[in-house]
Amino acid sequence: MTTQAQLDDRYGRTRSPRRRIVLWSVVGVVAVALTVALGWTTVANNLASVTSTDTGFAVTDAERVTISFQITAPVGQPVACAIEAQDEEHGTVGWRVVEYPASEDHTRAFSEEIPTLALATTGFVNSCWVP
Known part of the structure; x- marks a missing residue:
């Protein structure tokens, strides 16, 4: 077998x-x-990532809001950010894309004004990126 x-x-x-x-x-x-x-x-x-931190906002009047924020981005790269203003019902009443030139600083602080269509109750950075 x-x-x-x-x-x-x-x-x-x-x-x-x-x-x-x-x-x-x-x-x-x-x-x-x-x-x-x-x-x-x-x-x-x-x-290659860009991060943002909102540091404050101020409603100037029914037509403007000022947003303060910091961005952390790669050194030597230009950065673009979309900033937004909203009303009390979270509707967008203002929007703006701002572009910043390349810098040798890793973290930078900015303050930007957004024109609005109605009274805003908040302002913030929606997103940032390297263009």
């Missing part, structure tokens, strides 16, 4: 230790490559 081990030997179905080592080596290399790629993507996205 023929055993399973004899059949495996006869038809080449044995698993050699070398085959297992090669398989796990390939799996390890792929895992390391994916980890490095994910890490690089995260770092590259953070290097």
Whole structure:
């Protein structure tokens, strides 16, 4: 009677230790490559990101609101920000895109005035980006 081990030997179905080592080596290399790629993507996205912090607003009258804010951006890159004024029902009553030239400062503070269509109750930075 023929055993399973004899059949495996006869038809080449044995698993050699070398085959297992090669398989796990390939799996390890792929895992390391994916980890490095994910890490690089995260770092590259953070290097080019722009963050803003609202520091205050002042409603001048029914036609103007002044917004104060700080931005943190990559050094040597121009920055654009969309600033917005809203009324008490959170409707947009003023909107403006402001652009700032490149600077050697990482963090900068600004104060901008937005013309409004009605009395605003708040003003803030909607978003900032590197154009």
